[in-house]
Amino acid sequence: MNDCRLVFGANDSIKEGVILTNQVMQNFLYKRFLTTPDRVAFHYKGRDYSFADVYHESYKIAGQLTANGMKKGQFTGVLLKNNLETVFILFALQLIGVRAVILNNRLTSGEIGWQLQDSKAKFLITENAFDKVQTNIKYEFNDIITLFKETLAGKTNEPELVKEIALDDICTIMYTSGTTGHPKGVMQTYGNHLWSAIGSSLNLGLNDRDAWLCTVPLFHISGFSILMRSIIYGMKVVLIDAFDERAVIQLIHKEKVTIMSAVSTMLTKMLDDLDGESLPEAFRCLLLGGGPASRSLLEVCKQNGIPVYQTYGMTETSSQIVTLSPEDSLAKLGSAGKALFPSQLKVMNESGTEAVPNEPGEILVKGPNVTSGYLGHEEITAEKINDGWLSTGDIGYIDEDGFLFVLDRRSDLIISGGENIYPAEVEGILNSHPGVSDAGVIGMKDVTWGEVPVAFVVIKKNHDTCHDELESFCNEKLAKYKIPKRFFIVDEIPRNASKKILRRELRKMIHM
Amino acid sequence: MNDCRLVFGANDSIKEGVILTNQVMQNFLYKRFLTTPDRVAFHYKGRDYSFADVYHESYKIAGQLTANGMKKGQFTGVLLKNNLETVFILFALQLIGVRAVILNNRLTSGEIGWQLQDSKAKFLITENAFDKVQTNIKYEFNDIITLFKETLAGKTNEPELVKEIALDDICTIMYTSGTTGHPKGVMQTYGNHLWSAIGSSLNLGLNDRDAWLCTVPLFHISGFSILMRSIIYGMKVVLIDAFDERAVIQLIHKEKVTIMSAVSTMLTKMLDDLDGESLPEAFRCLLLGGGPASRSLLEVCKQNGIPVYQTYGMTETSSQIVTLSPEDSLAKLGSAGKALFPSQLKVMNESGTEAVPNEPGEILVKGPNVTSGYLGHEEITAEKINDGWLSTGDIGYIDEDGFLFVLDRRSDLIISGGENIYPAEVEGILNSHPGVSDAGVIGMKDVTWGEVPVAFVVIKKNHDTCHDELESFCNEKLAKYKIPKRFFIVDEIPRNASKKILRRELRKMIHM
Numbered sequence A, B: 001m002n003d004c005r006l007v008f009g010a011n012d013s014i015k016e017g018v019i020l021t022n023q024v025m026q027n028f029l030y031k032r033f034l035t036t037p038d039r040v041a042f043h044y045k046g047r048d049y050s051f052a053d054v055y056h057e058s059y060k061i062a063g064q065l066t067a068n069g070m071k072k073g074q075f076t077g078v079l080l081k082n083n084l085e086t087v088f089i090l091f092a093l094q095l096i097g098v099r100a101v102i103l104n105n106r107l108t109s110g111e112i113g114w115q116l117q118d119s120k121a122k123f124l125i126t127e128n129a130f131d132k133v134q135t136n137i138k139y140e141f142n143d144i145i146t147l148f149k150e151t152l153a154g155k156t157n158e159p160e161l162v163k164e165i166a167l168d169d170i171c172t173i174m175y176t177s178g179t180t181g182h183p184k185g186v187m188q189t190y191g192n193h194l195w196s197a198i199g200s201s202l203n204l205g206l207n208d209r210d211a212w213l214c215t216v217p218l219f220h221i222s223g224f225s226i227l228m229r230s231i232i233y234g235m236k237v238v239l240i241d242a243f244d245e246r247a248v249i250q251l252i253h254k255e256k257v258t259i260m261s262a263v264s265t266m267l268t269k270m271l272d273d274l275d276g277e278s279l280p281e282a283f284r285c286l287l288l289g290g291g292p293a294s295r296s297l298l299e300v301c302k303q304n305g306i307p308v309y310q311t312y313g314m315t316e317t318s319s320q321i322v323t324l325s326p327e328d329s330l331a332k333l334g335s336a337g338k339a340l341f342p343s344q345l346k347v348m349n350e351s352g353t354e355a356v357p358n359e360p361g362e363i364l365v366k367g368p369n370v371t372s373g374y375l376g377h378e379e380i381t382a383e384k385i386n387d388g389w390l391s392t393g394d395i396g397y398i399d400e401d402g403f404l405f406v407l408d409r410r411s412d413l414i415i416s417g418g419e420n421i422y423p424a425e426v427e428g429i430l431n432s433h434p435g436v437s438d439a440g441v442i443g444m445k446d447v448t449w450g451e452v453p454v455a456f457v458v459i460k461k462n463h464d465t466c467h468d469e470l471e472s473f474c475n476e477k478l479a480k481y482k483i484p485k486r487f488f489i490v491d492e493i494p495r496n497a498s499k500k501i502l503r504r505e506l507r508k509m510i511h512m
Helices: A010-017 A028-035 A051-067 A084-095 A109-118 A128-135 A149-154 A190-204 A221-233 A245-254 A264-274 A295-303 A378-384 A423-431 A467-477 A503-509 B010-017 B028-035 B051-067 B084-095 B109-118 B128-135 B149-154 B190-204 B221-233 B245-254 B264-274 B295-303 B378-384 B423-431 B467-477 B503-509
Strands: A024-026 A040-044 A047-050 A075-078 A099-102 A123-126 A145-148 A164-166 A170-176 A184-189 A211-214 A236-239 A259-263 A285-289 A308-314 A319-323 A344-348 A361-366 A389-398 A404-408 A414-416 A419-421 A436-446 A450-459 A486-489 B024-026 B040-044 B047-050 B075-078 B099-102 B123-126 B145-148 B164-166 B170-176 B184-189 B211-214 B236-239 B259-263 B285-289 B308-314 B319-323 B344-348 B361-366 B389-398 B404-408 B414-416 B419-421 B436-446 B450-459 B486-489
Touching: A024 A028, A028 A051, A028 A084, A028 A221, A040 A051, A040 A084, A040 A221, A047 A051, A051 A084, A051 A149, A075 A084, A075 A109, A084 A099, A084 A221, A109 A128, A109 A184, A109 A467, A123 A128, A145 A149, A170 A190, A170 A221, A184 A190, A190 A221, A190 A319, A190 B190, A211 A221, A211 A245, A221 A236, A221 A259, A221 A319, A245 A264, A259 A264, A264 A285, A264 A295, A285 A319, A295 A308, A344 A389, A414 A436, A414 A450, A419 A423, A423 A436, A423 A450, A423 A467, A436 A503, A467 A486, B024 B028, B028 B051, B028 B084, B028 B221, B040 B051, B040 B084, B040 B221, B047 B051, B051 B084, B051 B149, B075 B084, B075 B109, B084 B099, B084 B221, B109 B128, B109 B184, B109 B467, B123 B128, B145 B149, B170 B190, B170 B221, B184 B190, B190 B221, B190 B319, B211 B221, B211 B245, B221 B236, B221 B259, B221 B319, B245 B264, B259 B264, B264 B285, B264 B295, B285 B319, B295 B308, B344 B389, B414 B436, B414 B450, B419 B423, B423 B436, B423 B450, B423 B467, B436 B503, B467 B486
Parallel strands: A040 A236, A075 A099, A075 A123, A099 A170, A123 A145, A211 A236, A211 A259, A259 A285, A285 A308, A450 A486, B040 B236, B075 B099, B075 B123, B099 B170, B123 B145, B211 B236, B211 B259, B259 B285, B285 B308, B450 B486
Antiparallel strands: A024 A164, A040 A047, A170 A184, A308 A319, A344 A361, A361 A389, A389 A404, A414 A419, A436 A450, B024 B164, B040 B047, B170 B184, B308 B319, B344 B361, B361 B389, B389 B404, B414 B419, B436 B450
């Protein structure tokens, strides 16, 4: 609207004279509690919890957190297992306006320490299960108070609730890596989460019999976004701690699940277990994310009547941004669909202009669910987001009917069992070993995990660093899923003129 | 979040360094066309129109409008009958970023002229049916170009589409009166309409079999909001030019209507026609607005299995803001429900503090669907809207479970067959008659219309103004539904110390 020449000042009066009320809303959980307190919010380990239950539990914890010194506007690390108590804690933080830096359960002490310091967190909420990991965290800059879930109840007070939230206030931080080493904290605002939920409901529909099964990690946006949908929609969520195909299929039947989020690995296991049996008719959507699915997998689902909706999203888009609509799910098998109603999508070719239909290029996305940037990294933010358009680094094309086909998540990104592995991060660790002069990491196809990371390493002269040593070195510094499954000792890492690793040359070396 | 002391500047970087992308979205119709072009958008006079049809028709008209000189950012009056062509014209205006001042079909030339001049409209789009009304409009200030729909096609060009809209940009203006005479233009932004549709869907649910019957005027927010839901949801709308109970019931069956908006008068007629017969099971919601419904009417509906959802809303809230949820429709018969998810509600008692449960007072509402104010009237806006809270002037209470019961729309407001009549406006006209020294107008109960206006008039000494003369005087200046059905000649209009009319004294005079 930049070139809009106003006939008179009506628009000005909106912007200057009046408060922009569309930026403020009631705290989502509090509002949901006021609106439908008796509806089932969660089914967990055989028991139903109403929105009133969830609100009261979260309120109680909010009191414990403020009694321990937590204050509105602060950041806190959250390192917790996947269960209902974690849900209560995450909601408690929203009730008192504390921003959650949600930590992947599989990170090492070093990785956790880095994320906590980068986000300037004042607290870390964790539990006894992570005792060892917690003990080994070293903080270089600031003091961080650790609160163990098991002893939280020791202190309590009446928390001051943040009953109104600003939609552009930060709700959560989730770290992702890029091509440049250290992970960066993606800021997800209340508005980002709200618009993500709205975009999904405008595409998938919504009814009072909906129940969304959550078996994906709560520390990923895939899982966390289900919690947000629960309170925004007033919808039942069936929560299980960890994926198990048998348990999932039983719950789908017993709890009348209508929607579930999954990655290919899970779907494959479910299909094996189902062995040709179908799912109940009420089960209307299996939302399949975490990288492009194979055509053969999609075809088996089609034959078995599993309603798979391929979707494309990332931490930066607060979950789905492109999803295949009901009417196109069969005709456009293999496509991720079209941008959800609030969002936009385009593909830019190598010469920097918008691609024509079917021409591959980098995928760019825009919308109110897209992050406003990386915490404390204005420069990287400005590099990645222009006029609201986020450069995803992923490669794909849009066909003549407007459907997105994702060819490759970020040329270098490795997706292993739904977890993202950024080669640059692993390479950084390998390069920090005294015996290593250069390293390159790529993904290798794997039957179970889709992909696993493998490393190419150049050993310094007069060093005899062996495979085992490299592995145990990584073991100390990297979450298990990021540790290369194989190490190839090579003379040189192929690089282009600007010293960028030529990963396709590495792939050739192992005949992929 | 005003007292939020940030630990460091993360939040600042959102506000200053990065564009707030949640303020920008694709033009809704254009986006819907891109997303689901083949879905049915409208059923009208026996024919289905897809979203592609609607887009192409609107695009064509957009070209005709720009060829006639219309430019982005301008305001235009729209005085058109209720039909599909009007829908195309209203969407065409959105495609080129022109703000529609939507005019009630029943207004007189004088009323129309006033609204066009107050909004500084550059154009008036009308049709031959309003030829006489149009001819009699007198403009005192500015020149307004009249375009007749029938001759629009004479000129055309390739319109420059506004593909991205700012959510805080004005989409429509609808005039409402207040206690102070002249009507005021309520600014409804794209964001207001979007949030209204979202709030409704989060409450009523949404599925791909939904079809919303529109038999309420498109120049009211009740009808216009259905058009907006169509493009935002991708939902079929069954449109009829004018309410007819038999035609409505037939269409509900034939077109598998699931939702319809109605006022009590319509519902009563439908019940008579149904004569105990029920509506199809797929018909899941009759959204009943336009003032509090009688308990007896609601009970008859309950007996006949008509799923009535009472709702409360107004032009200033871009349609519904409070609606009764599915699970409470029986237990809370007669309540308007709770505030929709994005919105808030409170009742203030006479001493200016928030009312306790069951205590009546003035209803205040807040939310992203609430207007940012009255066009060109900053002072009145500031008077009516504080910290985002709009004082509705309506009276009600919230019970101990949080449900709103509306006791009275604005103590002086008359609702006649779903049309709002503002006594102050009618009194202003009466007082302008040379033979009248004072006038007071109130609503009188009426079997057919709910209420009709009646006037109390003090005749000047030495004048012998009679009933007939007053009626024909009103006939020239007021829309038919606003003309008092009876005139009582009185010696004095009862007024309080501050000269405010004591309407309850007037009511006593006719033993109501």
